[in-house]
Amino acid sequence: MRFKNQEEFNIQLSEALAGDRLAQARLKEAVTSDQLAPMFVKAANIRFQEYFDAHKTIWDKIATKELLTDFRPASLLSLKPDSATVPIDNGGYKHPVGTLPHVPELTPYPTMSYQAEGAFITTSKHGARIQFSFESFINDEWNVIARFPKDAATLAARTEDLLVLLQIFDPVTKSLRQDVFNDANKTEFNTTGLPEEITSGAAGLGVNTKNASLSFDALVAARFQALATIRDGHSTYVPEGFVLVTNPALAEVAKGYTLINEIRVQNGKRTEIKGNPLKDLEVVTSDLISVVGGEKAWVLLPKGGRANGKTVLAKTGMLGREAPELRIHNKTGQMIGGGDVNPYEGSFDNDDVEVRIRQIAGAGIVRYDGVIGSHGGPSPA
Numbered sequence: 001m002r003f004k005n006q007e008e009f010n011i012q013l014s015e016a017l018a019g020d021r022l023a024q025a026r027l028k029e030a031v032t033s034d035q036l037a038p039m040f041v042k043a044a045n046i047r048f049q050e051y052f053d054a055h056k057t058i059w060d061k062i063a064t065k066e067l068l069t070d071f072r073p074a075s076l077l078s079l080k081p082d083s084a085t086v087p088i089d090n091g092g093y094k095h096p097v098g099t100l101p102h103v104p105e106l107t108p109y110p111t112m113s114y115q116a117e118g119a120f121i122t123t124s125k126h127g128a129r130i131q132f133s134f135e136s137f138i139n140d141e142w143n144v145i146a147r148f149p150k151d152a153a154t155l156a157a158r159t160e161d162l163l164v165l166l167q168i169f170d171p172v173t174k175s176l177r178q179d180v181f182n183d184a185n186k187t188e189f190n191t192t193g194l195p196e197e198i199t200s201g202a203a204g205l206g207v208n209t210k211n212a213s214l215s216f217d218a219l220v221a222a223r224f225q226a227l228a229t230i231r232d233g234h235s236t237y238v239p240e241g242f243v244l245v246t247n248p249a250l251a252e253v254a255k256g257y258t259l260i261n262e263i264r265v266q267n268g269k270r271t272e273i274k275g276n277p278l279k280d281l282e283v284v285t286s287d288l289i290s291v292v293g294g295e296k297a298w299v300l301l302p303k304g305g306r307a308n309g310k311t312v313l314a315k316t317g318m319l320g321r322e323a324p325e326l327r328i329h330n331k332t333g334q335m336i337g338g339g340d341v342n343p344y345e346g347s348f349d350n351d352d353v354e355v356r357i358r359q360i361a362g363a364g365i366v367r368y369d370g371v372i373g374s375h376g377g378p379s380p381a
Contacts, residue, residue, distance in 0.1 A: 044149050044355075045326050051153035052324060058284045059164040062243050063305035063313040063363065066121060067322065073120035076311055076366055098309065121364035123316040126159050129329075132353040148355075149326075156324040156359050162288055163363040164315050168245070168301075168373065173380035174294030180365060181299075181373040186229045189222050189374035198224050211375040214250050214298045216257045218374065220277055222300050226372045231308075238370045240303035243282045247295055250376075251285035254298075258283065296376025307370035316362040324359035 015023035068074050101110045130148070170177045181188045191199050191209045198221050212218040227236050244254050258281050263274045282303060305313040331354075365371075 047149040048153050048326050049323055051150045052156055055153060055157035057157050057161050058245075058286050059161050059315045059363075061282065061284050061303065062245060062301045063164045063315040064311045066311065066314040066316050067319040068121070068123050068316055069319050071123060071318075073122045075120050076117055076314075117310070118366035119364060121314050121316050121362065121366060123318055123360055123362035125358060125360055126156075127324075127356060127358040128155075129354055129356045132355070134353060136353075152326065152357050153324075156357065158288065159359060160315060160361050160363075161286060162292070163361055164313065165245075165286070165288055165292055167313060167363050167365045168299050169289065169293035169297065170380075171292040174292070175297045175375045175380050176293070176299065176373045178379065180368075180371075181375075185368050186231075187368050187371045187373060189218070189225065189372055191221050191225075194221060194224060194228075211377060211379060213296065213376045214246065214253060214374070216260075216278065219244065219254070219257065219281070219300070222372045222374065223277065223281075226300055226370045229369075229372075231367075231369055234308075236307055236370045237309075238302045238307045240306070241280050241282065242300045242370070243284050243303045244298060244300055245284050245289065246298035247290045247293060248285045248287065249295065250298060251283050254281070254283045257281070297374065298376060299373035300371070302370035307367075310367060310369065312367050312369050312371060313365055314363060316364065318360045321360050324357060327356045327358065329354040329356065 066076070103109055130152070168177060168180060169175070183190070189211055191212075212221075223242060226242070227238065229236055244251070246254065257278050258276070260276045260278070263276060265272045265274060302312055305311060305315075
């Protein structure tokens with residue numbers, strides 16, 4: 001049997017995968033034709049991309065998407081004024097970063113230029129080869145064929161989540177990355193120096209000022225710490241709010257905190273009723289967090305990976321190669337009488353059919369604005 005076009009083939013494939021015996025018989029007949037290989041690969045890629053796009057990921061809740069042009073390390077650029085050319089006026093007033101400088105009368109305009117900002121980010125290849133036997137296509141193993149694009153798409157989507165999570169969690173210590181979360185970066189949870197109204201009476205903070213376990217009080221204090229931390233001369237602005245990233249068990253606890261309608265605080269003989277500061281906190285979790293981050297660590301991040309109008313956490317890809325791809329290995333040889341052999345007839349050596357997944361992706365922390373994390377206990381050695 002020959003198909004008129006790709007659309008007709010796609011319809012037959014969908015019906016075959018849904019269990020239609022007649023459609024399955026037609027495709028089995030097409031196994032011996034030169035149409036099957038290109039049409040099946042194209043259809044599989046379409047289904048693969050659909051499954052990939054539909055897969056629920058967590059990286060897009062905590063990171064921005066940055067596309068690079070090649071595999072070399074790259075830095076994000078920010079337009080900044082040359083401090084030597086910016087006039088000082090208003091009695092020594094220093095021009096804030098991120099706005100246009102004032103230009104006094106008969107004064108040369110200050111110079112601005114694009115400057116590298118934050119850490120370098122990269123992208124890299126990920127993938128695998130999947131081997132099918134020639135017999136699996138002949139023996140009507142439609143369950144395997146139907147599952148393959150979806151399973152491959154799941155692997156690719158979870159890989160992007162993992163790459164982003166590895167920017168904040170250390171899979172060796174099963175906690176936070178200590179090169180990211182420390183006093184020097186102002187990213188480690190620490191109640192020292194926070195206002196008394198934030199820490200007084202906060203039973204959930206325990207006796208330690210650093211790396212408290214997850215609690216309502218600790219989250220309130222961490223949120224304040226993130227916003228009050230001064231970077232580039234100003235405090236942190238997170239217009240979209242915060243996201244809590246932690247393992248599934250602690251995530252369930254945290255979701256309960258967000259459902260509290262009001263907080264009652266006893267002040268002498270007077271009871272004060274306050275709103276819940278965590279009501280808009282989004283809680284993000286994944287089974288991967290338990291694997292790379294353990295059971296105690298938790299992190300507050302700016303929603304969408306941006307704070308102060310700049311990228312904080314990025315998921316990278318390559319321009320023009322954003323989507324993962326499937327490719328079949330054609331190593332069948334040629335017929336003695338001439339002509340190509342359908343790749344689904346199997347390889348020359350052992351009749352295998354080999355499909356490859358390639359994905360170009362990466363991740364990186366660029367800045368630390370709005371980032372606060374706790375090991376949930378003593379820091380790992």
